[in-house]
Amino acid sequence: MDFKSTIRTVPDYPRTGIMFRDVSTLMADAKAFSAAVEKLSAPFEKFEISKVAGIDARGFILGGAIAVRLNAGFLPLRKPGKLPYRTFSESYELEYGSDALHMHVDGVKPGERVLLVDDLIATGGTAEAGVKLLRRGRADIVSAVFLVDLPDLGGARRVRNMGVEVKALVSFDGD
Numbered sequence: 343m344d345f346k347s348t349i350r351t352v353p354d355y356p357r358t359g360i361m362f363r364d365v366s367t368l369m370a371d372a373k374a375f376s377a378a379v380e381k382l383s384a385p386f387e388k389f390e391i392s393k394v395a396g397i398d399a400r401g402f403i404l405g406g407a408i409a410v411r412l413n414a415g416f417l418p419l420r421k422p423g424k425l426p427y428r429t430f431s432e433s434y435e436l437e438y439g440s441d442a443l444h445m446h447v448d449g450v451k452p453g454e455r456v457l458l459v460d461d462l463i464a465t466g467g468t469a470e471a472g473v474k475l476l477r478r479g480r481a482d483i484v485s486a487v488f489l490v491d492l493p494d495l496g497g498a499r500r501v502r503n504m505g506v507e508v509k510a511l512v513s514f515d516g517d
């Protein structure tokens with residue numbers, strides 16, 4: 343499956359100079375979406391993942407589908423002001439701004455095996471915040487998976503340097 347050709351690139355969104363990799367076109371393609379979920383889930387079938395942590399917002403779509411495929415629960419890592427109960431929070435810088443992620447304090451049990459999921463990794467700031475939140479809950483992070491890696495921005499390296507394995511289906515480097 344040629345996943346790359348199913349992802350639309352929108353130049354200068356949301357700011358001049360950003361090449362926006364729009365995964366909504368991959369997700370709208372039934373064959374590509376189901377093949378992507380299968381490809382990112384299958385390697386973890388035997389890893390007894392009990393929870394998939396998905397990052398707000400596009401990581402919810404992919405993470406929810408992966409959670410069902412792996413018979414795992416789903417844990418939302420959300421933007422500020424969205425979770426009703428007590429939370430841990432971590433702030434981070436983005437390619438185009440700054441933000442924070444929250445996780446319910448009882449979102450994971452100590453030692454619980456978790457797969458971290460998002461649609462895309464760029465600078466890795468968002469994923470790093472996700473890793474920090476899961477570690478505050480003392481989760482065992484099995485891997486972090488993405489549809490898209492932008493390797494020029496160094497995010498995958500940054501997360502690997504935190505001791506977390508990173509997998510991505512597609513890489514856009516310099517194009």
Ligand SMILES: O=P(O)(O)OC[C@H]1O[C@H](OP(=O)(O)OP(=O)(O)O)[C@H](O)[C@@H]1O
Pocket residue numbers: 397398399400401435436437441460461462463464465466467468469497
């Ligand atoms: O590796 P980074 O440089 O941190 O960037 C990656 C993040 O940026 C995008 O989310 P965005 O914050 O645009 O939010 P959205 O999913 O709500 O659109 C993307 O879905 C990742 O979560």
Ligand SMILES: Nc1ncnc2[nH]cnc12
Pocket residue numbers: 360361362363364437462464465492
């Ligand atoms: N270039 C990009 N395309 C889509 N989502 C992003 N998130 C951060 N950088 C991005």
